[in-house]
Amino acid sequence: MSSDEDVAEFAALLTELKARTERSYGSLARRLGMNTSTLHRYCAGEAVPQDFAPVERLAEFCGATPEERLELHRRWLRAVAARQARARGAEAGGEETAAAEAAAAPEAPAEVESVPQGMPHGVPQDADSVPVATPWYRRRRGSVLLGVACALLATVGTLSALPADRPSNHPSAAGTGAAAGRGPAATATAGTADPASSSPTSGASPSASGSAGTSPGPQGSSGTTPSATPVPSSGSGSGSGSGSGVPLTWTADSQVWALGCGHDYVVDRPPSRVPPPPAAQDAGAWAAAQGAVHGRETNVQITVQGRSSTAVVLTALRVRVVGRATPLAGTAYAMDQGCGGSITPRSFAVDLDKDRPVARSVPGSDAGTPIPAVRMPYRVSAEDPEVLLVTARTKTCACDWFLELDWSSQGRTGTVRIDDRGRPFRTTGIEGLSRYMYDTGERRWRPYV
Structure with a gap:
């Protein structure tokens, strides 16, 4: 060359x-x-x-x-x-x-x-x-x-x-910060994990200053004001450790609707220019095409699985807010089409409006029968995967955030960053915005009642 x-x-x-x-x-x-x-x-x-x-x-x-x-x-x-x-x-x-x-x-x-x-x-x-x-x-x-x-x-x-699973404090592997104006994710696909944020360490989990997945966003740290213009991203994250590195794989889908039918998106377009709600499985493509941002809450479904029969213990799930701004302007569009499912999955609830939000484990319900909450530590392997649902909510901000999952296996520990293909997830409040739902009879959006 x-x-x-x-x-x-x-x-x-x-x-x-x-x-x-x-x-x-x-x-x-x-x-x-x-x-x-x-x-x-x-x-x-x-x-x-x-x-x-x-x-x-x-x-x-x-x-x-x-x-x-x-x-x-x-x-x-x-x-x-x-x-x-x-x-x-x-x-x-x-x-x-x-x-x-x-x-x-x-x-x-x-x-x-x-x-x-x-x-x-x-x-x-x-x-x-x-x-x-x-x-x-x-x-x-x-x-x-x-x-x-x-x-x-x-x-x-x-x-x-350099090996692919180089230590996470390598200068060229600094954590990805909050991308201003990131939009929602599409469908989850297989891929490789962030080699920096998922590197194993010896003896203890990486600290906030040394882990590639914990550095602040490009504007500095939590409390900054990112751009209010949403930019749709390509999809949810997925990842795995290299052969000699992280002993687990994961996928994350942020296009999960409550009970499979209820969700809000904020779109900076009038109702006449917004197409009808998609089927839940097509939400990612629809949201990306409209430049939509999750309104009120974002549901992230994480599937974690070991790479072999050797047990991997999930020890903690943490939340990192890397950007805060006033809620986005626009119009809220409800995807509700007659929700009413009888199964409420167990999940982790996150209040993004807190100064230091945490992932709090909450129980679910199956037709009135309680489903115990996920308790950390939790063990996974190739034969025994686990699905975690994280529901992050906000009323007062447009928040950029990601998750960190700590693991331990055979004397080694580490942290993987769960995000939207290297970008933070984004959730915005909708209080004070006009809210619409789709009338299938008249085939148009009308004010939400």
Whole structure:
């Protein structure tokens, strides 16, 4: 691959991340604390930052996944190496020119000490004596560039050798923060887990500061104000540990309606422009197409299963709120189509309006027969999976949040981050909004009674 292609690939990924924010160069540059023209030159491939720090800030603000951050770091290394190689080529061309000039000049003494004091080296005293020597700054610059190139090659080799389940405090695997304006999820699919947030640790679970799944969002920490414009996401999260890492797999579907029929979405469109409610199984595609956000509550169904017959103990389920804003503007649309199921699943209830929300286990009911609440610790294996339902509610905020599931198995412990494909879940309050339900007889939305 040519040096120009390396730089172009790095710039292309920067541009893709920038596009997710829907911000102008000026607005984004201000949030990142950098110059607008500098950010534009990076995204256009006209310049490559010598330090990865501004690139890391951009990736965090744009909600890049750990895999995307690692790929961004690799492309940055190649782009820097390409620019250094170009500089070395230009330097080599300059030295060849100097050598050619030296060959054409009269024979000069090997030593240049005879130059009178105060006269710069390389400046002849007369036409009969022209001492030629490579300037000190060229010799020194060539050595420095050679050292930088060796260091970059060593770094690339080290990154290539890193295992997929590297420790969660790796700088390129920082936790994904709250993505401002994230929309709801679609259907759950199989995939790989966030390798940073699901790394095993030895002896104890990762701390809030060391775990990749616990870092604050791009605006800082809980209590910040993300954008109020929803951006629909692609779907619910899923994941698994690598072969030598996390001993469990999980999937998460945030498009679960209460009793299979009741849910509210907030859409910034009038009723005349909103299609009829979908079937529950098509909720993800419908919500993404409308740019809808979960109203009042979000139900996340998590399926956890061991990778083998060896037991994995689920020790705790925690909630992380990484963004708070005033409830979104728009209209609330109820999906209710005659709910009335007799089975209420056991679940975890989360009050997002609390300063420090917790996942509180609550019992269910099967036609009046109580279903005991899930009690941690809880054991799973390949033959004995578990389904957890988390219901997060809010009245006062548009909240971005995700879950952390602690596990323990055979003397190892760790934490997996449960989110929407690297993005936080989002739930907004609906108090004060106009609320509509769909009239199947008249085939139109009408005010909710």
